[in-house]
Amino acid sequence: MRVATAMTNVHYVLHAPQGDTYADLLFTMIERLPRRPPVTYSTFQARDLGGDTAQLFKEAVANAFDRFQPQAVLVGSSCTAELIQDDPGGLARALNLPVPVIPLELPAYQRKENWGASETFYQLVRNLVKPADKDLSAAPHKPSCNILGPTALGFRHRDDVREISQLLQALGIEVKVIAPLNASVEDIRKLAQADFNVVLYPEIANTTAQWLERQFNQPYTRTIPIGVSATREFIREVTSLSELPIPVGLEDDMHSVWYSRSVDSTYLTGKRVFLFGDATHVVAAARFASEEMGFEVVGLGTYSREFAREVREAAKKYQVEPLITDDYLAVEEQIKHLHPELILGTQMERHIAKRLNIPCAVISAPVHIQDFPARYAPQMGFEGANVLFDTWVHPLMMGLEEHLLGMFREDFEFHDGAAPSHLGSSRVAETPVTALREVAQTELPKPITAQPASSAWSIEAEKELGKIPFFVRGKARRNTERYALEQGLSTITVETLYDAKAHFSR
Amino acid sequence: MNPVIPIRSAETLGCANTAVISEKGQRQVFCGLTGIIWLHRKIQDAFFLVVGSRTCAHLIQSAAGVMIFAEPRFGTAIIDERDLAGIADANDELDRVVSELLARRQDIKLLFLVGSCPSEVIKLDLSRAAERLCKQHMPHTRVLSYSGSGIETTFTQGEDACLAALTETLPARTSQGKHLLIVGTLADVVEDQLSLLLRKMGIDHFDFFPPRRSTTLPAIGPETVCVLAQPFLADTAKQLESKGVKRLEAPFPLGAEGTTQWLQVIAQAFAIDHTRFEEVTQAPRQRAEQSVARHRTQLQGKSITFLPDSQLEIPLARFVYQELHMKLLEVGTPYLHRQIMAPELEQLPSSTRLSEGQSLELQLDRCDADQPDLIVCGLGLANPLEAKGFTTKWSIELVFTPIQGYEQAGDLAALFSRPLARKLKLVA
Ligand code: SF4
Ligand code: SF4
Numbered sequence: 001m002r003v004a005t006a007m008t009n010v011h012y013v014l015h016a017p018q019g020d021t022y023a024d025l026l027f028t029m030i031e032r033l034p035r036r037p038p039v040t041y042s043t044f045q046a047r048d049l050g051g052d053t054a055q056l057f058k059e060a061v062a063n064a065f066d067r068f069q070p071q072a073v074l075v076g077s078s079c080t081a082e083l084i085q086d087d088p089g090g091l092a093r094a095l096n097l098p099v100p101v102i103p104l105e106l107p108a109y110q111r112k113e114n115w116g117a118s119e120t121f122y123q124l125v126r127n128l129v130k131p132a133d134k135d136l137s138a139a140p141h142k143p144s145c146n147i148l149g150p151t152a153l154g155f156r157h158r159d160d161v162r163e164i165s166q167l168l169q170a171l172g173i174e175v176k177v178i179a180p181l182n183a184s185v186e187d188i189r190k191l192a193q194a195d196f197n198v199v200l201y202p203e204i205a206n207t208t209a210q211w212l213e214r215q216f217n218q219p220y221t222r223t224i225p226i227g228v229s230a231t232r233e234f235i236r237e238v239t240s241l242s243e244l245p246i247p248v249g250l251e252d253d254m255h256s257v258w259y260s261r262s263v264d265s266t267y268l269t270g271k272r273v274f275l276f277g278d279a280t281h282v283v284a285a286a287r288f289a290s291e292e293m294g295f296e297v298v299g300l301g302t303y304s305r306e307f308a309r310e311v312r313e314a315a316k317k318y319q320v321e322p323l324i325t326d327d328y329l330a331v332e333e334q335i336k337h338l339h340p341e342l343i344l345g346t347q348m349e350r351h352i353a354k355r356l357n358i359p360c361a362v363i364s365a366p367v368h369i370q371d372f373p374a375r376y377a378p379q380m381g382f383e384g385a386n387v388l389f390d391t392w393v394h395p396l397m398m399g400l401e402e403h404l405l406g407m408f409r410e411d412f413e414f415h416d417g418a419a420p421s422h423l424g425s426s427r428v429a430e431t432p433v434t435a436l437r438e439v440a441q442t443e444l445p446k447p448i449t450a451q452p453a454s455s456a457w458s459i460e461a462e463k464e465l466g467k468i469p470f471f472v473r474g475k476a477r478r479n480t481e482r483y484a485l486e487q488g489l490s491t492i493t494v495e496t497l498y499d500a501k502a503h504f505s506r
Numbered sequence: 507m508n509p510v511i512p513i514r515s516a517e518t519l520g521c522a523n524t525a526v527i528s529e530k531g532q533r534q535v536f537c538g539l540t541g542i543i544w545l546h547r548k549i550q551d552a553f554f555l556v557v558g559s560r561t562c563a564h565l566i567q568s569a570a571g572v573m574i575f576a577e578p579r580f581g582t583a584i585i586d587e588r589d590l591a592g593i594a595d596a597n598d599e600l601d602r603v604v605s606e607l608l609a610r611r612q613d614i615k616l617l618f619l620v621g622s623c624p625s626e627v628i629k630l631d632l633s634r635a636a637e638r639l640c641k642q643h644m645p646h647t648r649v650l651s652y653s654g655s656g657i658e659t660t661f662t663q664g665e666d667a668c669l670a671a672l673t674e675t676l677p678a679r680t681s682q683g684k685h686l687l688i689v690g691t692l693a694d695v696v697e698d699q700l701s702l703l704l705r706k707m708g709i710d711h712f713d714f715f716p717p718r719r720s721t722t723l724p725a726i727g728p729e730t731v732c733v734l735a736q737p738f739l740a741d742t743a744k745q746l747e748s749k750g751v752k753r754l755e756a757p758f759p760l761g762a763e764g765t766t767q768w769l770q771v772i773a774q775a776f777a778i779d780h781t782r783f784e785e786v787t788q789a790p791r792q793r794a795e796q797s798v799a800r801h802r803t804q805l806q807g808k809s810i811t812f813l814p815d816s817q818l819e820i821p822l823a824r825f826v827y828q829e830l831h832m833k834l835l836e837v838g839t840p841y842l843h844r845q846i847m848a849p850e851l852e853q854l855p856s857s858t859r860l861s862e863g864q865s866l867e868l869q870l871d872r873c874d875a876d877q878p879d880l881i882v883c884g885l886g887l888a889n890p891l892e893a894k895g896f897t898t899k900w901s902i903e904l905v906f907t908p909i910q911g912y913e914q915a916g917d918l919a920a921l922f923s924r925p926l927a928r929k930l931k932l933v934a
Contacts, residue, residue, distance in 0.1 A: 017623045019537020019656025022565050024886030034893030036886070043533045046657040049627070060532065067867060079559035080623035080657070112560070348567075 001027075002113075003120040003204075004074055005037040005152035006180040010124070011070035013061045015053070015088050016078035018043040030369045031153050040064035044081075054086045061092045065099075071185035072128065073097060074120065076104035100185075102127045112326070114203040114278065114304055117151055121180055122207045128188045129212075143242030144174040144194045148209055148220070149201030150181035155281070155365040157181060159378035160200060164225065167381050168198070171235065172244050192216045196241045200224070200380070202280050203304060225380045226284035227292055227388070228257055254382040256389040260292055268294055271396065274340035275300040276323070276331055276349050277364025279307030281379075283314045285344050285363045288388055290318065299338045301325065303346075328352070339475050342396060347371075357474055359395035455484040457492045464494045479504045521854040526842060531865025534884055535815060535840055537656030539566055539620060541664025542580050544906065548691045549716050551615040554580040555607065556654070557600065557632060558622030581607070585624050596630055597638075604639055604649070614647055616720035618668060621653035648675065648720070660840040662738040662816045662905065665691060669716060669742040672723070673749070676715075679727030684776060686712035687724055687751065689743065690736030693908035694718070700759075700911055703769065706786045707778045726751055731775055733768070735759060735910060737850075738817035740843045757849040758821040759910045760918060761829045762794035767849070790912035797916025798829050801923040806831040808926065811873055813883040814838040814864050815901035820850050822882070822904065827854060830919060834858045835876045838869060880926060897925045 004012035005027055014020070021041050027033045042060040044053045065073060075088040089103025102123050106116040147164060150157035158181070165175050176194040177187045197212060197220040199205045209220035219241060225234035239246055259265060273295040275282045279302040289295040301323025302311045308324045315322035323334050332352045335343065343353045343360040347368045353360030362371050363379075377391075378384040457465070461480075468476050476497070483500035484492050539562060542554045556562050563582035583603045585596065600619075608614060617639070619632045632651035639649040652667040653659065659667060669689065679685060686709060688700070697714050704712055713724030715732075732746050733754040743753050756771035757764050766787060773783045810832045812819040819839040826832040834854065838861040844851075861869070873881060873896070881891055881898045888898040899921060909918040 017537065017656035018533040018535055018660060019539065019565065019623070020561060021532070021534050021886060022536050022540075024534065025884070028887070028889040029885045032889055034889060036890045041532050043531070044657065046626070046655075049657070063867070079561045080627055083624060083627040 001037055001039055002117045002151040002153050003124065003180045004039060005033070006150070006182065007038075008182060008184045009071040010038060010074060010185060011064055011068045011072075012037075012039045012074040012076070013057070013064050013088070013092070014039055014041050014076055014078060015057050015060075015081035015086060016041045016043065017080050018045065020078050020080075027152055030367070031372050032369070033152070037152070038068065038070065040068075042081075049084065053081075053084055054091055057086055057088060058091050058095060061097075062095055065095075065097055070099065072100045072102060072124070074102050074104055074124070076106055100127055112304075115306060118204045118207050121148075121151075121204060122211065124180070125188060125191060125208050126211060128185060129191050129215075130189070142172065142174045143244060144176045145196050145198050145238070145242070146177040146179065146191055146194045147175055147198045147200060148179060149199055149203075149205035150178065151201075151204055152181070153365065154181075154201065154204075155362070155367050155371060156377060156379045157201070159376055160380040160384065162376070163378035163381035163383050164198065164200060167225075167231075167235070167250075168238065170247060170250060171239060171242075172247070173238060173242050192218070194218065196220060196238075198238065203278055203307065224280055224284050226281070226384060227288035228254065228382065228385045229291060230284060230287065231381055231385065251382055254385065256292065256382075256385040259389055260294065265294070265393075268393065268396070271295045271342055272298045272338070272340045273342045273344060274298055274335055274338055275363070276302065276343075276345040278302060279304050279310045281364035283310055285388075286314055286318065288385070289344065289392075292385070293389070293392065295342070298340050299323065299334060301331065301334070332356075339478070342392070344392065361392050361395055455481065455490050455492050458494075461492045461494050461497050464497055476501070517855040517857065519853060520856050521851040521858050521860060522844075522848060524856055524858070524860060527859065527861035529861060529863040529865040529868065531863075532867065533660075533840075533864045534813070534866050534886055535864070536661040536884070537565070537623075538654035538659030538661065538664030538667060539622065539656075540661055541654060541668060542566060542620065544691055545665060545668055545716070546580050548718065549616065549720055550718055551613060551720050552618060553607070553611065553614040553616070554618045554620050555604065556580065556582040556620045556622055557585065557625045557630065558582055558620075559585055559624045562622045562624070585628070585630075596628075597635060600635055601639065601642075604643075608643055608647055617643075617647055617649045618671070619649065619651040620664075620668075621651065621655055623655040623657045626653060626655050626657060650675070660815075662736070662818070663841070665736070666739045666741045669739060670745045672716060673742060673745040676723055676749075677725045679725035679730060681711075683711055683729060685727065685730045686772065686776070687726060687730055687732040687746070688712060688714050689732050689734050689746070690739055691716060692735055692910055696908045696910045696914065699913055703786060703790070703912075704772070707769075707773060707776075707782060709772070709776050709778070733772055734846065735768075736818075737821055737843075737846060740846055743846065755849055757824065757853065760821050761825040761915050762791050762798060762912060763828050764821065764825060765794065765910070765912050765915065766791055787912075794912040794915035795829075798919045800916070801919035802830050804923045804926060805919070807833060808879040809833040809835050809876070810880045810882065810922075811836045811876060811878040812838055813869065813873075813881065813887065813901070814840040814861070815882075815884050816905050817841060817843075818901075818904055819882070820847050820854070820860075823858065824850050824853050825918065826922060827858075829915075830922065832880075832922075835878050836861055836869075836872060838862070838864065840864070880922065897929050899925050 001012060001023055004010050021043065024037055027037045040060050042057045044056055048056055061075065073092065075092040077088055092101045104120055104123055106119055145168065147161060150161045161178055161181060168175055177183060177191055179188055191212065197209045197218055199209045199220050212218045213220060221237050223230055223234040223237050225231040235246060273289050275286050282300055282302050286297050286300050290297050297318040297320060299320050300311065300315055303326045305324060311324065312322050328348045335352055335356065340358065343349050343358055344363045345360065346362060346364050347366050350360050350362060377387050379387065465473060465477060480492055480497050480500040483503055484496055489496055539556055546552065546554050556566060563584055566580060566582060583600055619636050621632045625632060636649045636651040643649060650671045652671040654664040654667060715724055717723055726749060728750055731752045731754055733756055734743060737758050747753055754771050754775055757767045759765040759768040769787060810826055812823055817839055819837050823834050823837040827834050836859045842862040879897060881896050882901050883891065883898055885900055885902055888900050891898050903921060908914050
């Protein structure tokens with residue numbers, strides 16, 4: 001769906017039960033798309049299961065074609081339809097539509113979303129690009145490339161594409177086709193005409209780029225231009241592919257490097273950061289975090305098993321144990337264990353961060369509506385680096401404020417419940433569905449000290465704990481309790497508190 | 507009682523016999539799994555384990571997990587290829603997941619195994635599984651099952667299926683006297699307000715179902731009567747009736763009128779005398795009417811279409827027609843239960859176009875032709891319709907906001923007036 005929705009004149013007919021139509025809202029609500037995704041669902045019900053689901057599907061394809069007049073039709077099954085084995089590809093072919101019909105086999109029981117998007121894109125390209133399309137007779141021309149990988153519902157894809165297109169143009173490289181985002185079927189047919197491909201999102205475009213390389217000798221780029229160093233590397237890569245010089249003045253609008261060196265940023269030194277998300281963003285973000293922000297990477301991981309190797313390699317660089325899983329509880333366990341000072345993750349990690357009261361910024365899909373900002377906010381290129389600097393620093397305390405909070409914790413503005421001043425007055429962003437929160441409040445508060453095996457705090461130690469600034473108090477409490485447990489202490493005294501502090505300080 | 511003032515006498519009332527456009531085609535509704543979003547908040551010691559595919563997990567996560575920032579009391583046991591190969595394995599797997607879950611979450615007193623499309627298509631017998639697991643985990647945790655699958659249920663029907671399953675476990679009532687059961691998840695604040703009104707009238711023996719905790723399930727007996735507070739609970743009502751509980755037929759407590767009529771039915775059943783009823787309801791009713799009137803000035807004469815979503819459409823249509831004087835174009839509902847809706851249908855103008863089920867594209871064509879001033883629709887359609895110049899209201903907000911009872915009548919009206927007011931406000 002992310003591929004079909006990104007494109008302009010394809011239509012996807014999905015064999016699926018009615019509830020699966022919720023998928024539309026991911027695009028119209030979360031991404032705030034002003035149009036419905038070009039998807040028709042067969043929406044079969046229990047009473048259809050007897051036999052005519054196949055007929056239902058055929059009707060859905062025929063109706064969708066008549067109504068939307070797409071230039072290509074994609075057909076596929078949702079998890080449930082897979083089980084009833086109707087063969088959408090065969091059924092759709094039997095209709096003899098005058099446009100290409102591309103069946104998708106996306107085994108939902110084994111594979112996940114990014115894989116599905118990648119496979120969809122690959123099947124589209126394979127079915128639409130014909131060898132004859134390669135324009136071999138071309139006279140001397142401006143070096144050209146395609147940009148591959150951006151889709152609908154991608155994390156900042158819209159802005160990355162703009163940033164990288166501008167960068168390529170500034171380098172003197174013509175961008176022929178951007179796909180699948182905003183591409184038409186005709187655009188896809190022209191893919192083979194460019195000199196090389198820029199792969200922005202390997203999770204989605206690698207398979208296609210590899211195929212294009214095999215078929216048409218089109219090389220493709222490996223560097224993901226996230227962060228200043230990586231962007232410079234990317235520039236070297238594309239200029240060498242197109243044999244062009246690097247123009248001057250390219251880096252004029254770059255601020256992150258200087259901001260990072262400015263004295264106020266000292267407080268960022270060695271902040272312990274945990275990263276989780278798709279492999280590409282995690283690896284790139286880890287590098288930016290470590291080399292350009294001066295953070296310490298204490299853990300990283302990905303949910304995309306297909307790219308586990310890349311993440312393992314990166315983990316080696318930071319000497320941490322990589323976490324390859326799609327179980328968010330395992331991620332939560334790991335975060336609890338590592339107690340980082342900043343989490344860079346997906347929407348799921350944002351929930352975890354909120355529960356554990358740890359600052360967090362989002363670096364990868366899946367994302368929330370607020371990750372589709374109205375303003376221009378790329379992750380890639382030099383402007384992307386500026387954006388990363390801002391958004392990652394934002395959830396952390398600002399330089400002097402961190403010290404003031406430590407000194408004046410009784411201050412009426414700097415009490416436990418107050419949010420850092422730069423976060424505004426309301427710590428919790430209101431969701432449009434406020435009523436939910438009201439209902440939510442009726443839930444019994446969870447006992448905070450519900451650890452049966454934990455040691456008891458002495459009154460003095462509890463008091464001493466109260467003197468610790470609130471934003472690290474939770475961590476101090478947890479650490480001390482863990483330490484006491486490990487040492488087999490039944491009561492926590494002031495000494496235990498400071499012993500633990502010494503034990504865990506690094 | 508105050509006479510109902512005729513609003514537009516020219517219009518004949520009563521939709522009970524009008525032909526309904528019955529459509530079958532692409533739909534745009536949630537499946538019943540989504541009921542978990544509010545049910546897990548209402549029944550505070552219950553856990554909902556969806557036995558389904560990644561799509562189900564994704565739905566429940568993106569629809570709920572993304573919105574509710576707290577440790578959720580729901581999860582998905584994902585059916586994978588291995589389970590497809592053998593049902594026996596799937597059962598073992600399920601037992602394992604449940605045991606792990608219950609070991610980790612001691613606070614779970616009631617566990618629902620929630621069926622999905624995949625579990626139904628592969629014919630995983632969850633009721634048997636629930637029985638088996640019940641034996642293992644009782645008395646600490648009771649295990650029940652129901653289906654929230656998209657091939658069986660839409661959106662709010664998930665609650666119906668859940669409550670119908672829970673009905674089986676209601677204990678027998680031992681104490682004497684007439685007893686009222688108010689059926690359907692209501693916001694706590696609404697429950698509190700309604701309780702107060704009922705007590706003032708002199709009705710003391712009543713319970714809300716579902717309860718806030720599964721350990722305080724209401725007892726039912728031969729003298730129990732029930733009244734629905736939500737319109738989508740046909741199966742639950744049927745279950746209760748089969749256990750000898752008599753159902754009171756009433757409109758739903760939406761708006762000043764709806765609430766009065768709903769309370770009146772109860773009052774009659776409990777032989778509360780007329781003056782007493784008036785005394786108790788007069789002040790809040792007036793408050794409700796006043797707060798609704800403020801919105802009426804903006805909404806009067808504006809046309810409205812409801813796309814099918816929650817089965818709340820018909821009572822809401824009655825409210826916007828009766829109290830906000832809006833013009834009803836099409837009122838679509840995923841499923842029309844004539845009997846339960848009878849008291850509502852009587853009060854709709856006979857010109858209303860009722861539709862049941864959905865064929866999305868055709869319905870949107872009708873919208874285009876009608877050009878309503880306001881469209882109530884699901885989240886998937888709202889922004890695209892806005893982009894086409896329509897004004898919309900998300901129907902889900904009407905499910906997730908306390909809208910029942912007198913004190914909420916104004917809030918309910920505001921849900922309709924706000925989108926239009928906003929449109930007037932924005933200049934760019
Ligand atoms: S419609 Fe069926 S398959 Fe889809 S989310 Fe709902 S229960 Fe799962
Ligand atoms: S704000 Fe709520 S409803 Fe809107 S996209 Fe986010 S989670 Fe969904």
